[in-house]
Amino acid sequence: MNSADDDSPFGEAVPLEITDVLDLHAFAPRDAKAALEAWLEEVRARGFRHVRVIHGRGAGVQREMVRKVLGRCPFVEWFGDAPAEAGGWGATLVMLKGGGETEGPRP
Numbered sequence: 001m002n003s004a005d006d007d008s009p010f011g012e013a014v015p016l017e018i019t020d021v022l023d024l025h026a027f028a029p030r031d032a033k034a035a036l037e038a039w040l041e042e043v044r045a046r047g048f049r050h051v052r053v054i055h056g057r058g059a060g061v062q063r064e065m066v067r068k069v070l071g072r073c074p075f076v077e078w079f080g081d082a083p084a085e086a087g088g089w090g091a092t093l094v095m096l097k098g099g100g101e102t103e104g105p106r107p
Contacts, residue, residue: 018039018042018043018046020043020048020050020051020052021051021052021053021054022035022036022039022051022052022053022054023054024036024053024054024055024056024062024066025054025056029061029062032062032065033065033069036053036065036066036069037069040069040070040073040075040076040094040096043096044075044096044098047098048096049095049096049098050093050094050095050096051093051094051096052082052086052087052091052092052093052094053066053070053091053092053094054087054090054091055090055091055092056090057088057089057090063089063090063092066092067079067092070092070094075096075097075098076094076095076096076097077095077096077097078094078095079092079093079094079095080092080093081093
Protein backbone atom coordinates (compact mmCIF):
# COMPACT_ATOMS: atom_id res chain seq x y z
CA MET A 1 0.00 0.00 0.00
CA ASN A 2 2.61 2.49 -1.04
CA SER A 3 1.17 5.32 -3.09
CA ALA A 4 2.66 8.64 -4.15
CA ASP A 5 0.61 10.28 -1.40
CA ASP A 6 2.41 8.23 1.23
CA ASP A 7 5.65 9.99 0.31
CA SER A 8 4.23 13.50 0.73
CA PRO A 9 6.03 15.68 3.28
CA PHE A 10 2.66 17.23 4.12
CA GLY A 11 0.03 15.82 6.41
CA GLU A 12 -3.34 14.64 5.26
CA ALA A 13 -5.41 17.28 3.47
CA VAL A 14 -8.06 18.86 5.64
CA PRO A 15 -11.27 19.84 3.84
CA LEU A 16 -12.43 23.38 4.55
CA GLU A 17 -15.98 24.64 4.43
CA ILE A 18 -16.28 27.25 1.69
CA THR A 19 -18.00 30.36 3.04
CA ASP A 20 -17.97 34.05 2.20
CA VAL A 21 -15.08 34.62 4.64
CA LEU A 22 -11.51 33.35 4.36
CA ASP A 23 -9.35 33.71 7.48
CA LEU A 24 -5.72 33.46 6.44
CA HIS A 25 -4.63 32.99 10.06
CA ALA A 26 -5.50 29.32 9.52
CA PHE A 27 -2.73 28.93 6.92
CA ALA A 28 1.05 28.89 7.07
CA PRO A 29 2.42 32.05 5.40
CA ARG A 30 3.90 29.96 2.58
CA ASP A 31 0.45 28.50 1.82
CA ALA A 32 -1.66 31.67 2.12
CA LYS A 33 -1.39 32.83 -1.50
CA ALA A 34 -2.35 29.45 -2.97
CA ALA A 35 -5.19 29.15 -0.45
CA LEU A 36 -6.49 32.60 -1.38
CA GLU A 37 -6.34 31.90 -5.11
CA ALA A 38 -8.12 28.55 -4.75
CA TRP A 39 -10.76 30.06 -2.44
CA LEU A 40 -11.46 32.92 -4.88
CA GLU A 41 -12.06 30.42 -7.68
CA GLU A 42 -14.37 28.38 -5.47
CA VAL A 43 -16.47 31.28 -4.14
CA ARG A 44 -16.84 32.56 -7.69
CA ALA A 45 -17.95 29.11 -8.89
CA ARG A 46 -20.50 28.97 -6.06
CA GLY A 47 -21.97 32.33 -7.03
CA PHE A 48 -20.78 34.48 -4.15
CA ARG A 49 -20.66 38.17 -5.01
CA HIS A 50 -19.46 39.83 -1.77
CA VAL A 51 -16.73 38.13 0.28
CA ARG A 52 -14.21 39.03 2.98
CA VAL A 53 -10.57 38.05 3.45
CA ILE A 54 -9.14 38.29 6.98
CA HIS A 55 -5.39 38.83 6.74
CA GLY A 56 -4.68 40.44 10.10
CA ARG A 57 -3.14 43.79 10.94
CA GLY A 58 0.49 42.99 11.77
CA ALA A 59 3.22 44.39 9.53
CA GLY A 60 0.98 44.33 6.46
CA VAL A 61 2.78 41.55 4.57
CA GLN A 62 -0.33 39.37 4.23
CA ARG A 63 -2.49 42.41 3.39
CA GLU A 64 -0.09 43.39 0.60
CA MET A 65 -0.10 39.84 -0.81
CA VAL A 66 -3.91 39.73 -0.70
CA ARG A 67 -4.21 43.08 -2.47
CA LYS A 68 -1.75 42.01 -5.19
CA VAL A 69 -3.67 38.79 -5.86
CA LEU A 70 -6.99 40.66 -5.94
CA GLY A 71 -5.58 43.35 -8.23
CA ARG A 72 -4.56 40.71 -10.80
CA CYS A 73 -7.72 38.63 -10.53
CA PRO A 74 -9.88 39.15 -13.64
CA PHE A 75 -13.17 38.48 -11.85
CA VAL A 76 -12.64 40.90 -8.95
CA GLU A 77 -14.68 44.04 -9.48
CA TRP A 78 -13.68 45.95 -6.33
CA PHE A 79 -11.82 45.54 -3.04
CA GLY A 80 -11.04 47.71 -0.04
CA ASP A 81 -10.70 47.88 3.73
CA ALA A 82 -13.50 46.34 5.73
CA PRO A 83 -15.44 48.60 8.10
CA ALA A 84 -14.31 48.52 11.74
CA GLU A 85 -17.04 46.08 12.77
CA ALA A 86 -15.90 43.62 10.06
CA GLY A 87 -12.17 43.71 10.79
CA GLY A 88 -11.10 47.21 9.74
CA TRP A 89 -7.71 47.29 8.09
CA GLY A 90 -7.15 43.69 9.20
CA ALA A 91 -9.63 42.49 6.58
CA THR A 92 -10.42 43.22 2.94
CA LEU A 93 -13.89 43.24 1.43
CA VAL A 94 -14.13 41.98 -2.13
CA MET A 95 -16.85 42.34 -4.75
CA LEU A 96 -16.72 39.74 -7.48
CA LYS A 97 -17.95 40.32 -11.02
CA GLY A 98 -20.97 38.43 -12.21
CA GLY A 99 -24.56 37.93 -11.36
CA GLY A 100 -24.24 35.46 -8.50
CA GLU A 101 -27.17 35.27 -6.13
CA THR A 102 -25.24 34.27 -2.99
CA GLU A 103 -24.49 37.28 -0.83
CA GLY A 104 -21.74 37.78 1.69
CA PRO A 105 -20.65 40.93 3.55
CA ARG A 106 -21.39 44.11 1.61
CA PRO A 107 -18.90 46.96 1.25
